[in-house]
Amino acid sequence: MTMASTALPARAAAFAFASFAFAYFFSALVRGVTATLAPSFSGELGLTAADLGLLAGAYFGGFALMQLPLGSALDRFGPRRVLLAFLSVAVLGCIAFASARHFATLTLARALIGVGVSACLMAPMTAFRRHFDPVLQLRANSWMLMTGAFGMVAGTLPVQWLLPLIGWRGLFWLVAALIVLAMVAIRAFVPPDNAAAPPAIVPGPSGAGGYAEVWKHPTFVRFLPMGFFQYGGMIAVQSLWAGPWLVQVCGWSAREAASGLFVINLAMLFAFFGWGIVVPRLYARGWTAQSLITRGAPLGLLALLLAIVLGERATAWAWALYCVGCTFVTLSQPAIGQAFPTTLAGRALSAFNLVVFAGIFAVQWGLGVAIDTFVAMGWPVVSAYRAAMALLATCGAVSYLWFLWHDDAPAAAAKPAARA
DSSP: OOOSSOSOOHHHHHHHHHHHHHHHHHHHHHHHHHHHHHHHHHHHHOOOHHHHHHHHHHHHHHHHHTHHHHHHHHHHHOHHHHHHHHHHHHHHHHHHHHHOOSHHHHHHHHHHHHHHTTTTTHHHHHHHHHHSOHHHHHHHHHHHHHHHHHHHHHTTHHHHHHHHHHHHHHHHHHHHHHHHHHHHHHHHHSOOGGGSOOOOOOOOTTOGGGHHHHHHOHHHHHHHHHIIIIIHHHHHIIIIIHHHIIIIISOOOHHHHHHHHHHHHHHHHHHHHHHHHHHHHHHHTTOOHHHHHHHHTHHHHHHHHHHHHHGGGOOHHHHHHHHHHHGGGGGHHHHHHHTSOGGGHHHHHHHHHHHHHHHHHHHHHHHHHHHHHHHHTTOOHHHHHHHHHHHHHHHHHHHHHHHHHOOOHHHHHHHHHHHO
16 A cells, blocks of 8 residues: 655555454444344343344444544544554453443443443544545545444354354453454554654644634535444444344344345445545546535435335345445545644544534434334334335435535635645
8 A cells, every 4th residue: 555745665654554454354243233233132131122233232322422522632642652542442341331231231341331432433544544545545544434344244144153152242252352452453453643743733712622613614614414324324223223123024043134235235345445446547637525415315315215115125235235325425524634733633524423423413313212202103114124224314314415505616725825
């Protein structure tokens, strides 16, 4: 992998990238494994749909809670030091989850895991923003997301195969041990932060630590609702609700649902791999993240509408189509990073990640509450799921109209001056 404006040789850069990716793999695995384990949790603990949504969403709640302090820490202390500290919390969270015996303690432990892995993507993205040119940032970011898709794939059939051998509690003990191994790799292969620290950050009149400047930036404002409902909605479905849909709407067994989730996440893996190859070529031809999202974001919405119409016939292929269509929106993350100077990159990326993960939490829990409400009103389960997804589609469509209505072209044109 080639890097721009960095003292790291190519071999050292590759090892650093691999170390970051190894940690992010487990972040994605524990994020998405709830969909595979949903039948086990429901059977053992008697969880309702709302309970299941809260348990899954607790990860994203803890994750979102840390994003603003995380951004300040990344800009002040550097990605390596911050990531190692946060991963220590993730190890404790996995141990607590494996040892928990009640729903409340499971939920709190899952929130702690979310806190601990909350730097697994933002720390690498901050490092890439410091050392990569804009095109290579997009490639590296896409391939980090591809690594996350690997983690999501590992959380489906492989986890299903492991369950009879070690159980879901043994799984989390194993994840805790492997996160420790990831920490060793980061310590060994990622350069110390003071080796490439950006200039000192001095809070300006726009607000403490620069967050006021982030929140009012035209590019941030333009992407905000889409990040919440479309980006967040995609991960909410991928990491939880695709599984219950396959079981309760399509009538699949737990093993069949795990196979379906494997297909969905494999499709995401190839999509992100493709983005890493294609995006630099598209940028060379004058395309931008904004123009690609304008043309591609409706594909995810149309796929969601198709799944709603098909109902029980919307099996894994339909949700794979939906998730792949939504990958256009993931281009917003590097676009946000590039819209800000280096000294604000960590906070800008973390603030947007806060929006995305707050959206995941809200959508995961909200869909569960909506499904339970419609069922309590006497609706059939299939109709309840379709109605809940229709609410998500409506919110996604409104966020896309917001994106079209707000123009950040003047800010994009001024961006080089902002970086000088």
